[in-house]
Amino acid sequence: MGYLLTTGRKREFMRENKKISCFLLKSLLVINFFVKKGGKMKNVFFLVSFFVFLIGQSVSADVWPSFHNNNQRIGSVNRYGPDCCTTTCNTQIEWNYGSPVIDDLGHAYIQGAEHGQGPTGKWYFWCVNEDCTVKWKLLMNLSNPPFVFPHSSGAIYNNEVIYIGNSGDSSLWAVDTSGVLKWKFRVYNPIRSSPVVTPDGAVIYVMCDSGYLYAINSDNSLRWKYFTSYTGKEETSSPAIGSDNTIYVGARSGKLYAINPDGSLKWSYTTGLDIWSSPAIHNDVIYIGSQDNKLYAINSDGSLKWSYSTGGNVMSSPAINYTLNMVYVGSNDTYLYALTTDGVFKWKRKLSGMPGISSPAVAMSNSMVYIGDDANKIYMVEDWVDSSVLKCSLTHDWDITSPAIDKDTSIWYNEYSHYLHKIKCKLPPRAIEEKFDIRVRSERSWPNPFRKETKISFILPEKSYIKLDIYDITGKLVIKLMDGSYASGQHLIKWDGKDQHGNKITAGTYLFMLKTDTYTVTRKMTVIN
Numbered sequence: 001m002g003y004l005l006t007t008g009r010k011r012e013f014m015r016e017n018k019k020i021s022c023f024l025l026k027s028l029l030v031i032n033f034f035v036k037k038g039g040k041m042k043n044v045f046f047l048v049s050f051f052v053f054l055i056g057q058s059v060s061a062d063v064w065p066s067f068h069n070n071n072q073r074i075g076s077v078n079r080y081g082p083d084c085c086t087t088t089c090n091t092q093i094e095w096n097y098g099s100p101v102i103d104d105l106g107h108a109y110i111q112g113a114e115h116g117q118g119p120t121g122k123w124y125f126w127c128v129n130e131d132c133t134v135k136w137k138l139l140m141n142l143s144n145p146p147f148v149f150p151h152s153s154g155a156i157y158n159n160e161v162i163y164i165g166n167s168g169d170s171s172l173w174a175v176d177t178s179g180v181l182k183w184k185f186r187v188y189n190p191i192r193s194s195p196v197v198t199p200d201g202a203v204i205y206v207m208c209d210s211g212y213l214y215a216i217n218s219d220n221s222l223r224w225k226y227f228t229s230y231t232g233k234e235e236t237s238s239p240a241i242g243s244d245n246t247i248y249v250g251a252r253s254g255k256l257y258a259i260n261p262d263g264s265l266k267w268s269y270t271t272g273l274d275i276w277s278s279p280a281i282h283n284d285v286i287y288i289g290s291q292d293n294k295l296y297a298i299n300s301d302g303s304l305k306w307s308y309s310t311g312g313n314v315m316s317s318p319a320i321n322y323t324l325n326m327v328y329v330g331s332n333d334t335y336l337y338a339l340t341t342d343g344v345f346k347w348k349r350k351l352s353g354m355p356g357i358s359s360p361a362v363a364m365s366n367s368m369v370y371i372g373d374d375a376n377k378i379y380m381v382e383d384w385v386d387s388s389v390l391k392c393s394l395t396h397d398w399d400i401t402s403p404a405i406d407k408d409t410s411i412w413y414n415e416y417s418h419y420l421h422k423i424k425c426k427l428p429p430r431a432i433e434e435k436f437d438i439r440v441r442s443e444r445s446w447p448n449p450f451r452k453e454t455k456i457s458f459i460l461p462e463k464s465y466i467k468l469d470i471y472d473i474t475g476k477l478v479i480k481l482m483d484g485s486y487a488s489g490q491h492l493i494k495w496d497g498k499d500q501h502g503n504k505i506t507a508g509t510y511l512f513m514l515k516t517d518t519y520t521v522t523r524k525m526t527v528i529n
Contacts, residue, residue, distance in 0.1 A: 040505035064102040064404040067153035067194035068317055072281040075239040075319025075328075080409050081348060081363025081370065082425035083380055085392035088410065090419040091134035095119050095144065097151045097357060098194075098404040100412040103159050103177065105128040108404070108412045110420055111140065111150035119417075120144050123168060125154075125367035127179060130408070132422055136179035141168035151192035151236055151357070153402075157201045165191030165206055172206055183220040187212070194238040194278075198245070201229065205247050213239060213249055215263060217223060218358050224263030231274075236357070238278040238317075240286075242300065248286050250275030254296060256288055276315040276357070280327075282341065287327055289314025291431060297343060306343035310335065317359035317402070321367065323459060324385060324490045328362065330355030330371055338369075338383060347388050349381050359402040361411065370411055372400020378413055378421075384457060385492050396421075443502040451528055453496050456481075456512060460488045467515040470495065478505060481512075497527055 012428040093112035100108040100224040108128045121528050123144050124137040152165030162175050167190035174182040193207035204216045211230040215223040228251040237250035245258045252274045258266040272292025279288045284300040291313040297305040310331030318329040325341045332354040338346045353375025360371040367383040378400050396415045403413040410424035468482035479500040498504055507529045513522045
């Protein structure tokens, strides 16, 4: 609560959330009443807990404040994402390879040129409202030097300041959320990497083309810099911060570096070729792609856990769905790959072109994966653990960079040299709101009717007793599919349309009923001949 009352954006937050603010104030008064009247501590505890819960809901920390979402660069959020390909709105921002980042109020931030300026024209840092109108723009360069188009995405700290790499003047910029430049730190080589900020906001890490990883204090002073290697090439890997504050970053020398918080080398791991990809960290394992066509999983001690060979180089940064224990990455063989976090291949989805620098973004609540390619398409793919469904794709005029997922169930993505786009869909009511995610689909159509086989998928938040039965429309039991205790996580069960005696059922409407100790859900399915 102290954050809400002390940040520089308090007034804007209050203006845009008047109803919430009033409700929170009333909640405080109720709590105060209970305390004064000597109410039971459990009642006070309940109200305080409820109050804290409301704060968490009204000001979600689960936005997309930096490239690939957070300090670990996992590329996923635990909420729903869109599943349609109808553009809600767009903003004409041109000549940018970077990706948008989003603050708590739904503003998107991105670099790029104004329409009509051309590839060497003036270059701005943009703040775009939820409806795609421009809130402000900050001039970054009077002209764009050749071949240094912006790649860097911002890193938002506390909704107050955005750190962004400016490859034009070879500086890290600190910009407040009203569009005023606070300071810039010169590194003397273009910055195409996206910065990352320590949880306390004290230090910003960023890579530059000289091969140096910089640690810059928030007061615009140098803490340290570590020389990885100099190849004379663009350094696009963005650093990530592990649970023990180790900084991980890839380099065009083909090495993944682990750097201690004091700037000393912890270890390095050599892949076969250049690294363009940024690391993603989960459960102390670092996932990163390489130009040697492989996705690597490296343990936090620097040892190899596993590697997987794709058919093309992996410039894309991996994303992790930790609810399903899945990792996704795009390969320049024109496929999106899905593997388990243990390195087991599950499926691949054909794209029209190479993903290049587009990295997947994952909405875990409905298992949607978003990725772009250099054939000018954005794709929405639903993961079914052992297979995938292409929900839709949308064609534009230029390459698509990495998407970002907003908290209003929308995505933002950049079309190089044209527009910043936003897609938001009217999602159907949730099958189960907090405890489960229930979906039904067939092999031939989505979600039904089906002929030969259908699959029922659900996610358990914890170990539970499960009973899953199929009934006909009169309520007669057709078959028992599950009856027992099951572990937490994703579960997938197939039904071949046969009854408990092995006979093929007739066409018609059927019901599946899923029961736990505390919840029951029933859904319809249609069988056709």
